[in-house]
Amino acid sequence: MTGVLAELARTFALLSLVSIGGVNALLPEIHRQVVDIHGWMTDAAFASAFAMANAAPGPNVIFVSLIGWQVAGLSGLLVATFALLIPSSALAYFAGRILTRWSRHPAVSVLRDALIPVALGMMLASGLSMMRTVDRDVVTVLISFAATAFVYVTRRNPLWALGSGAIVNVAALHVF
């Protein structure tokens, strides 16, 4: 048991340090480690864990937490979660401190201005890739665009868009 936990910790701590773009960008590598190398889960269990993590709220990190849970129960969940979060968060902590301390330095202000459009471009790309993964027919595409418009023009709670999307898609199931 301790062996499995140590292996979980080592695997995800290493992944943490290369996880630019978060857990979704790491998906192929996580699959390789968890299914192919360690044989902790079958392909089917891996896919259903991914669907479950997406059905729950919160950061994608919880997909890794779920893998830990299925491999070694509660202690597995905690070990996998912390292993994935601590290295990258420590890096963000020190990077954030450096940037705050030197915030008036012209180089830092150039850096921040340069990163804003990068973040926005990536966010648009991630919306598009989510659409490609999830939308399978005209109804779901329309739900996505309606939600886009809703968020763009109102400041209301986005939960309205999610709830309506769920209801419309269930209704479509019965109409078509």
Place this chain on the structure above:
Amino acid sequence: MQHDIPASPHRTISKAELFFGFLKIGLLGFGGVAPWARHIIVEERRWLSDREFAEILGIGQVLPGPNTINAAVIIGDRNQGIVGVLLCLLGQMAMPLVIVAGLAMVYDRVAAMPEVEAALIGAAAASAGLVLGTALKMIRNIRPTLLAYAIGAAGFAAIGLLRWPLVPVVLVLVPTAIAATWWERRR
């Protein structure tokens, strides 16, 4: 129409506010946390302006780790130091972890029902729109320069349209963006 919403003049956000703010972000964060983080941090609580939020998200994006977790670390530290970091992380992770563990226990029985599947997919389709709409709204409120549009479009095309792998794209795009921004400033 609302444009860039001014953040309240810089005040220190208390430990309780940080914890409960991020608890709400985690709890509501279906299908990607960034839109919810923006909704709560910029629109609801006005801790940051759109521009400040985008700066922190941009830093969080190019560092390893999930962008909203990195943003939580930076926001927590700026307001309450290391304790703030821990509160923001705990806040963002606590409810999702409990919920996903609960889901894991009932998933096999429930996921076979077509209504449940359709509802999950409908909500996921909406959350894709949520991400898109949030990005478009931030672009509208920040009013980027022509150069910034070009950088953002290049990143979107490489990752979103051409589906190139993220790490090499970041390694090329970020230095290019920095060089171009620096050059634009000097003129």
